[in-house]
Amino acid sequence: MTSTRSRDVRRAAARAALDVPGVAALQPALADRLAAAASRVRHGAGTAPHPAATGIRVEHVPHIGWRVEVRCIVHDGRRVADVARQVREHVRAAVTTHLSLHGSAPPVSVQVTVTRTVADV
Numbered sequence: 043m044t045s046t047r048s049r050d051v052r053r054a055a056a057r058a059a060l061d062v063p064g065v066a067a068l069q070p071a072l073a074d075r076l077a078a079a080a081s082r083v084r085h086g087a088g089t090a091p092h093p094a095a096t097g098i099r100v101e102h103v104p105h106i107g108w109r110v111e112v113r114c115i116v117h118d119g120r121r122v123a124d125v126a127r128q129v130r131e132h133v134r135a136a137v138t139t140h141l142s143l144h145g146s147a148p149p150v151s152v153q154v155t156v157t158r159t160v161a162d163v
Contacts, residue, residue: 064125
């Protein structure tokens with residue numbers, strides 16, 4: 043799969059995850075943070091990574107389908123398991139819809155990790 047297609051799947055997944063009530067933000071992995079730092083150095087200070095590029099990892103596995111990993115931060119006072127379940131369902135539906143609109147319908151598996159909770163302000 044092309045990197046453009048992976049980026050589009052990642053963006054669809056990020057939008058879906060951030061739309062779930064209780065999700066405060068997406069948590070970038072260490073690799074995301076290192077890539078963002080390298081990008082800022084290469085392109086000049088102040089260049090921020092696209093928000094959809096952080097907290098989501100996608101991989102297309104031939105003959106198996108898409109694997110999507112979501113790392114999210116949940117608002118305090120929310121049931122983490124319920125929010126994670128909703129994120130998984132919304133992301134799976136959004137990615138499946140995105141792929142079917144672009145001519146394919148491979149299986150999509152979604153793994154959600156809640157990295158922390160934050161207090162509502």
